[in-house]
Amino acid sequence: MRRLRFALALGVVLSLTACASAEPPADEHSGDALSGTVQVYAAASLQRAFDEISAAFEAAHPAVDVVTVYDGSSTLATQIAQGAPADVFASADEKNMERIGDLAAEPLVFAANTLVIAVPSGNPGEVAGLADLARVPTVLCAAEVPCGSASATLLARAGVSVTPVSQEQNVTAVLAKVEAGDARAGLVYATDIAGRDDVEAVVPEGADAVVNRYPITTVRDAGNPAAAGAFTDFVLSPAGQRILADARFRAP
Numbered sequence: 001m002r003r004l005r006f007a008l009a010l011g012v013v014l015s016l017t018a019c020a021s022a023e024p025p026a027d028e029h030s031g032d033a034l035s036g037t038v039q040v041y042a043a044a045s046l047q048r049a050f051d052e053i054s055a056a057f058e059a060a061h062p063a064v065d066v067v068t069v070y071d072g073s074s075t076l077a078t079q080i081a082q083g084a085p086a087d088v089f090a091s092a093d094e095k096n097m098e099r100i101g102d103l104a105a106e107p108l109v110f111a112a113n114t115l116v117i118a119v120p121s122g123n124p125g126e127v128a129g130l131a132d133l134a135r136v137p138t139v140l141c142a143a144e145v146p147c148g149s150a151s152a153t154l155l156a157r158a159g160v161s162v163t164p165v166s167q168e169q170n171v172t173a174v175l176a177k178v179e180a181g182d183a184r185a186g187l188v189y190a191t192d193i194a195g196r197d198d199v200e201a202v203v204p205e206g207a208d209a210v211v212n213r214y215p216i217t218t219v220r221d222a223g224n225p226a227a228a229g230a231f232t233d234f235v236l237s238p239a240g241q242r243i244l245a246d247a248r249f250r251a252p
Contacts, residue, residue: 034226035064036064038066038067039088041071041089043090043091044171045147052247053235056234073097076089077091077100080219081101087225087231088228092113093214095149103221113214114210115188115204118178118187129204136184139166140162147189157206217232
């Protein structure tokens with residue numbers, strides 16, 4: 001009887017040990033597994049959406065601190081290529097993603113955007129379309145910036161020639177000029193106008209034919225690859241896509 005009880009006890013121990021060893025490893029994207037800082041370099045037009053995405057990601061992963069750097073995609077691509085400590089890069093076009101070369105680990109398109117004409121509240125220049133940009137003080141993004149390249153394409157297709165009062169490195173600077181009254185109009189993304197009452201949007205003819213596609217990637221040799229991968233996955237997830245849609249980004 002004593003031997004029988006010992007055998008039964010041993011069997012229970014072995015069974016529990018087997019079950020424990022069969023448990024799957026912790027999810028690498030779980031809140032307990034992720035920690036540290038993840039540095040996200042993102043196009044200026046993404047700021048409102050990515051601020052919200054970053055807050056939601058930090059709530060899901062309390063041990064992770066998201067540090068965001070916003071600027072024109074061309075500026076960010078140059079910084080990353082020169083060794084800036086980015087873990088994630090989200091560009092406003094695929095051309096500038098290509099500029100970082102092999103540092104981009106499998107970029108994926110996560111959103112799209114189109115251009116509108118931004119005018120000060122009340123539209124004092126009475127801008128109704130692209131042709132009016134030739135007669136009123138207009139500010140544009142610089143040609144190397146995604147919004148500048150898209151603006152050049154849109155204007156060329158419309159046969160409109162514009163001499164801008166200034167050329168800026170990102171859409172944030174363009175909007176600031178329009179808001180301050182330094183220009184009567186500027187070409188920016190539709191998402192930049194959403195929810196604002198200090199500027200208005202005029203949707204130009206042909207805007208739907210000029211679409212910027214936004215890719216995101218983890219940066220090869222990132223300082224925090226696990227958190228970088230999780231952040232990228234979150235942007236592509238239904239939760240991230242809902243935030244982008246609320247910010248008026250188009251689906252990829």
